[in-house]
Amino acid sequence: MTLHDDVSEILLTEEEIRARVAELGKELGADYAGRSPVLVSVLKGSIVFLADLVRATEIPLSVDLMELSSYGANTESSGQVRILKDLSGSIKDRDVIVVEDIIDTGLTLNYLLRYLHDRGPASVRICCLLDKPARRLAEIDIDYRGFTIPDRFVVGYGLDYDERYRNLPYIGVLRPSVYGGAEPES
Amino acid sequence: MAEPLTDATRPRFAHASEAELARILDFYQVTWRYEPDVFPIGWNTRGAVTECFAPDFYLPEVDLYVELTTLKQSLVRKKNRKLRCMRLLYPEVRIKLLYARDFKALMLKYGRLDFMDQVFSGNSHNGAQNGSQDGPRPGSQDTPRNGPARLAEPAA
Numbered sequence: 384m385t386l387h388d389d390v391s392e393i394l395l396t397e398e399e400i401r402a403r404v405a406e407l408g409k410e411l412g413a414d415y416a417g418r419s420p421v422l423v424s425v426l427k428g429s430i431v432f433l434a435d436l437v438r439a440t441e442i443p444l445s446v447d448l449m450e451l452s453s454y455g456a457n458t459e460s461s462g463q464v465r466i467l468k469d470l471s472g473s474i475k476d477r478d479v480i481v482v483e484d485i486i487d488t489g490l491t492l493n494y495l496l497r498y499l500h501d502r503g504p505a506s507v508r509i510c511c512l513l514d515k516p517a518r519r520l521a522e523i524d525i526d527y528r529g530f531t532i533p534d535r536f537v538v539g540y541g542l543d544y545d546e547r548y549r550n551l552p553y554i555g556v557l558r559p560s561v562y563g564g565a566e567p568e569s
Numbered sequence: 570m571a572e573p574l575t576d577a578t579r580p581r582f583a584h585a586s587e588a589e590l591a592r593i594l595d596f597y598q599v600t601w602r603y604e605p606d607v608f609p610i611g612w613n614t615r616g617a618v619t620e621c622f623a624p625d626f627y628l629p630e631v632d633l634y635v636e637l638t639t640l641k642q643s644l645v646r647k648k649n650r651k652l653r654c655m656r657l658l659y660p661e662v663r664i665k666l667l668y669a670r671d672f673k674a675l676m677l678k679y680g681r682l683d684f685m686d687q688v689f690s691g692n693s694h695n696g697a698q699n700g701s702q703d704g705p706r707p708g709s710q711d712t713p714r715n716g717p718a719r720l721a722e723p724a725a
Binding site for chain 2: 441453454455462463464487488490493494497518520521522533534536545556562563
């Protein structure tokens with residue numbers, strides 16, 4: 384039994400992802416020529432995408448990481464999102480590119496954008512690998528989009544379910560049996 | 570930025586799924602209002618309002634109404650019809666309908682499968698209303714918005 388057995392369908396192959404990430408890297412390189420943006424990524428899901436994207440972008444850049452608490456079963460009734468790891472450096476007057484693995488409801492990013500804007504960056508743009516618009520609650524203007532995907536529960540290439548499957552090299556749809564058959568009805 | 574409501578100031582939600590969505594919005598500091606507006610969608614020949622639609626949530630920062638429907642299929646059809654009426658009469662109003670499958674996906678995303686089971690086992694009503702939302706509920710603001718809502722005024 385391997386991780387692959389828990390995947391019912393490969394939505395995006397390793398080759399498709401690699402090709403699109405290379406295109407995104409070229410776009411960023413062209414749009415930010417002569418500048419030195421800072422790529423801000425949110426742990427943990429974005430790390431694989433970030434690692435490949437920076438190597439596909441041939442301009443001087445820096446990287447910073449943040450970690451935010453997630454809503455979940457252990458959230459206090461009065462709980463609010465907390466910054467578990469803040470930016471290491473200042474983004475004041477810097478060109479910021481937020482690198483996200485997936486945007487669905489947009490709630491996390493909506494919070495993050497407010498936080499970043501309060502720190503006086505010169506500009507903020509968003510680069511996401513996967514856009515799942517069917518789930519959107521907070522409207523987000525995405526500047527660089529890898530793929531628009533259907534409303535399926537996906538794992539791999541950094542995305543997890545219960546901290547597993549991040550190391551799959553592709554984006555796959557998780558079998559409903561893995562999470563007790565609770566997949567949304569089609 | 571949204572301030573979380575205290576137990577004393579939280580509205581009485583008609584369904585546990587609504588309370589859960591409110592918690593999620595609070596968590597991500599998204600301002601919300603519970604059933605702040607009632608939209609007339611049906612009138613009789615005398616111009617009196619016969620049918621209304623009161624979306625569950627309004628998110629003022631993103632100007633979006635959200636309607637949760639974790640109900641049985643017959644009620645979903647009814648709600649779909651109301652939503653079609655809404656979109657015809659109030660095309661400028663942005664409204665998102667979250668079906669049961671959408672809510673389940675949210676719970677899956679947030680690792681709240683236990684809550685999902687509770688909601689769909691039929692023990693989730695708070696007892697305030699039957700959840701069909703045919704019209705204004707006690708406590709909700711029943712002032713129609715501008716625009717077509719004014720048609721609800723009986724002809725002089």
